[in-house]
Amino acid sequence: MADLNHCQHCGACCATYRVSFYTGEMDDFPGGVVPSGLVEKINDVMACMRGTDRQPPRCTALQGTIGVEVGCAIYEFRPSPCREFAPYAAIGQGDDACNEARRRHGLPPLDVLPSSL
Numbered sequence: 001m002a003d004l005n006h007c008q009h010c011g012a013c014c015a016t017y018r019v020s021f022y023t024g025e026m027d028d029f030p031g032g033v034v035p036s037g038l039v040e041k042i043n044d045v046m047a048c049m050r051g052t053d054r055q056p057p058r059c060t061a062l063q064g065t066i067g068v069e070v071g072c073a074i075y076e077f078r079p080s081p082c083r084e085f086a087p088y089a090a091i092g093q094g095d096d097a098c099n100e101a102r103r104r105h106g107l108p109p110l111d112v113l114p115s116s117l
Contacts, residue, residue: 011070
């Protein structure tokens with residue numbers, strides 16, 4: 001099997017934080033792509049991925065075992081917070097939010113990029 005990137009081994013972010021986003025990202029709206037069946041509306045303008053508004057959170061689109069091998073069932077159609085979260089984590093460069101999620105799941109931190117970048 002090919003080497004997986006760090007995110008495909010981890011998945012901690014998907015089971016730590018609420019994934020909130022503008023409802024216009026849902027496929028119910030023109031141009032939206034996030035499957036509405038996997039979303040819970042928070043109010044008229046905000047929604048979150050199902051499962052992330054509970055304790056303990058775990059996104060319904062997360063497949064696999066955290067820290068072993070994971071994947072996103074809607075990767076191509078994931079909301080903006082998922083696209084923007086820890087952009088260099090896949091290549092082993094975390095940030096504070098990424099490393100906090102990893103810590104909560106008993107995983108070691110990733111290297112943090114110098115703040116000058």
